[in-house]
Amino acid sequence: MAHLTSTPVLEPVQDRTMILNMGPQHPSTHGVLRVLLEIDGETVVRIMPDIGYLHTGIEKTCEAKFYQQVVPLTDRIDYLCPMTNNLCYALAVEKLLGLEIPPKAQWLRVLLNELTRINSHLVWLGTHAMDIGALTVFLYCFREREDILRLFEAVSGQRMMTSYFRIGGVALEPPLGFFERVREFANRFPSKVDEYENLLTGNPIWVMRTKGVARISAEDAIALGASGPTLRGSGVDIDLRRDMPYSGYENFKFKVPIAQEGDVFARYICRVQELRESIAIVQQTLDGMPEGPIKADAPKVVLPDREKMKTQMEALIYHFKIITEGFAVPAGEVYQAVESPRGEMGYYVVSDGTAKPYRVHMRSACLANLQLLPKMCEGRLIADVVAAIGSIDIVLGEIDR
Amino acid sequence: MPLAPAITDLEQLKEHPAIACLRAWNSAAVAGAKFDREEISIFIERSAIREACALLRDDPACPFNYLSDVTCVDWYPSEPRFEVIYHLLSIPKKERVRLKVRLGNDSPALESVTAVWPSANYFEREVFDLFGIHFTGHPYLRRIQMPENWEGHPLRKDYPVEGYR
Numbered sequence: 001m002a003h004l005t006s007t008p009v010l011e012p013v014q015d016r017t018m019i020l021n022m023g024p025q026h027p028s029t030h031g032v033l034r035v036l037l038e039i040d041g042e043t044v045v046r047i048m049p050d051i052g053y054l055h056t057g058i059e060k061t062c063e064a065k066f067y068q069q070v071v072p073l074t075d076r077i078d079y080l081c082p083m084t085n086n087l088c089y090a091l092a093v094e095k096l097l098g099l100e101i102p103p104k105a106q107w108l109r110v111l112l113n114e115l116t117r118i119n120s121h122l123v124w125l126g127t128h129a130m131d132i133g134a135l136t137v138f139l140y141c142f143r144e145r146e147d148i149l150r151l152f153e154a155v156s157g158q159r160m161m162t163s164y165f166r167i168g169g170v171a172l173e174p175p176l177g178f179f180e181r182v183r184e185f186a187n188r189f190p191s192k193v194d195e196y197e198n199l200l201t202g203n204p205i206w207v208m209r210t211k212g213v214a215r216i217s218a219e220d221a222i223a224l225g226a227s228g229p230t231l232r233g234s235g236v237d238i239d240l241r242r243d244m245p246y247s248g249y250e251n252f253k254f255k256v257p258i259a260q261e262g263d264v265f266a267r268y269i270c271r272v273q274e275l276r277e278s279i280a281i282v283q284q285t286l287d288g289m290p291e292g293p294i295k296a297d298a299p300k301v302v303l304p305d306r307e308k309m310k311t312q313m314e315a316l317i318y319h320f321k322i323i324t325e326g327f328a329v330p331a332g333e334v335y336q337a338v339e340s341p342r343g344e345m346g347y348y349v350v351s352d353g354t355a356k357p358y359r360v361h362m363r364s365a366c367l368a369n370l371q372l373l374p375k376m377c378e379g380r381l382i383a384d385v386v387a388a389i390g391s392i393d394i395v396l397g398e399i400d401r
Numbered sequence: 402m403p404l405a406p407a408i409t410d411l412e413q414l415k416e417h418p419a420i421a422c423l424r425a426w427n428s429a430a431v432a433g434a435k436f437d438r439e440e441i442s443i444f445i446e447r448s449a450i451r452e453a454c455a456l457l458r459d460d461p462a463c464p465f466n467y468l469s470d471v472t473c474v475d476w477y478p479s480e481p482r483f484e485v486i487y488h489l490l491s492i493p494k495k496e497r498v499r500l501k502v503r504l505g506n507d508s509p510a511l512e513s514v515t516a517v518w519p520s521a522n523y524f525e526r527e528v529f530d531l532f533g534i535h536f537t538g539h540p541y542l543r544r545i546q547m548p549e550n551w552e553g554h555p556l557r558k559d560y561p562v563e564g565y566r
Contacts, residue, residue: 055546059531060555064562095438098404222467222492225520236492243495330404332437335488335499337469346488350474363470363488367523400546 017045020382024053029389030127031396035373037382044385047377049370054400062360066326067093068167070360075161077362078398080123083109083116083152084340086165089360091246092336092347093167096329099298103290105169106248111182111285112155112164113247114278118189119148120341121271121278125196128268128390132209137199144192147185154178168302169295179286186282193275201272210265214376214388217262224375225368228343229274230392233267235260240339247338251288252281264391271393301327326355335363342366342393362401366394407437417441418463419489419498426456432503442499450487450502451512451538457489457498458517465489465498468514471524473532477558482506483534487514510535513542531556 023034032053038046058077062070074089075082087109094101126141149159155174156164164171200206216226221234231238239256241249257273259266295302303322304315321327331353337346343365350359369392376388414420414434420443423431430449435442445453457465469488476482483504490497502511513536514521525536526545533554536542544551553560 052544052546052548057555060560060562098438223519225468225518225524238492238495244497332407333440333442334438335440335470335497337497344469344490346470348470348472348486348488359474361470361472363472367527368520371520371523 016040022385024050027131030394033370033389033394033396033399035385035389037385039382042381042383044377044380044382047374047385049373051367051370051396051399054396056401058401059360059362062357064356066355067329067357068322068326070357071166072161072163074362075163076397077364077401078340078342078345078366078395079160080120080395081116081341082160082162083112083165084120084338084345085362086163087113087247088336088338088340088345088347089349090165090167091338092334092349093329094296095334095336096332096349096351097167097298097301098330099168099296099301101169101247101296102293103248104292105294105296107251107285107289108170108174108294109165109247110249110252111282111289112152114281114285115148115151115182117278117341118275119145119152121275122148124271124341124390124393125268128393129200129206131386131390132206134200134203134206137196140192140195140199144189151178151182151185154181166295166302168298169293173294179289182282183286186279186286189279190276193272193279197272200268207265209383209387210268210391211261211263213264213384214380214391215261215263216372216376220375221262221372224371226343226372226392227365227368228339228341229257229267229270230343230369230372232257233259233270233391234262240337240344244337246336252284254278254281264387267391328353328355329357337363340365342395342398343369345398362398364398364401366392366396366399370394370399404438407435409433409435414441418460418496419443419457419465422456422460422462423453426453440497440499442501444501444503447502447504447511450500451514451517453500454487454489454514454517457500463491463494463496465491465496467492468518468520468524469497471514471521471528473528473534473556475532475556475558477506480505483509483532485511485528485534504534508535509533510537512537513539515539530554533557 017038017040020037020039023029024032034050036048074085077085122141122145126138129137153159156162218234218236221231254277257270259269299318304319308315309319329351333350335348337344346363348361352358377385411434430446432444467490469490472486474484481503485502487500528534530544530546
């Protein structure tokens, strides 16, 4: 973060150019991103993102918590896809522990993870369209997002900061009638995606604002560390769910949408197609949801059920020990990456054999994707900067941590 | 599933494509290796990191063409204190490898890999900001998360977590 009173980060190189400050409080920077633009008329000569306004030191905080206490912190990193962060952290610690997760918990995680992806993409679509001037889409997207948030509330008690995935499984059995509600939503949702596409995909204004704008080649995207739909929009065929499966993703059939053009429109198409693929995965999880326990059989790590805790001495002791002392994790290190709605979300967890993580590092997809912005925008108009920022789908909470 | 013990013997791991590639180039650059929990870590000598990265990126057998992440771990008070960690991904082969460079406490510095992957820019700035490790040859090594006039490096283990600054 550049100090506002110190020397400017960017100084004009020529007399004819000027510096324009955009943000950190700007409606189209999706949070507190500050962008410094050097402009010549309306053309952007240089662009420089300035971040750090939302830095809360989560990585440092994690080092002072027990392993299970870190889960609620992971929600706060990326508040649009809390379940993805929960999952990535839980998978990393489970890998450190060598825990085996029962199939029902894995399938539940996949189900909720895909709903989270839809939730995140809906916010992206609504705000991105609003930035470019299509205000209606925002209301449509938030209508469906509300349904998903109600599902989250039903399953975890929280609309946004769910903390539903725990180390060793999930927190609770889903409530009665939950799967029927998800089924009802999943049957209805594809027609809603048609509605969004009716408003945007063929809309000449939308196409003019997005086609050929903020183009990035596959080589540049790889070199600059892009991932997720931002990378796939440039024609690179990689999706960690399919290529390096985790949490039972190998059991599901889905297509990975790719577009070749590398412009804002290509990234838009990739994400909209992903909405359809995600709902197809949700349908598959509902069709084949296995029976069985939702927590791993590891009494030293996983909290016992309340009923057992009240009737069995041993369960009470384990409960007390986990809450007061945590659980020791064998020394070692793990890098676990998952495909978040924005790209490769990675957790690097180092254990020194105690009950608190020695180091937790989050690999933020947005931080890397943001590095594409100068390449995308230099030489183009200011209005395209807004389209480019929207198209890489940034969440500042994840960038700054 | 019980955890398998880690393999730390370099001779046992020499078949791994990344290790084979690096040892064929300069066996002195590889200081050690570890295979633990299905993940491979290679310890690289400090002076060789940029060339090792460039070599792995262009290796025709298994090109690790994508830099996922750069981070650091502070092992204070033991020495060498810092470990700078690079996570590499091979998009064609879907493989991962972790490179590690150990650094001592007095003025920790190593060569930047921004010339190999421009994506290292923000990652290295973050490591510089939060750990105080200098990357020589970095195009714009300034604080990224903390304010410019901040003192100290918060993710170091000897940074106070409470009290007045």
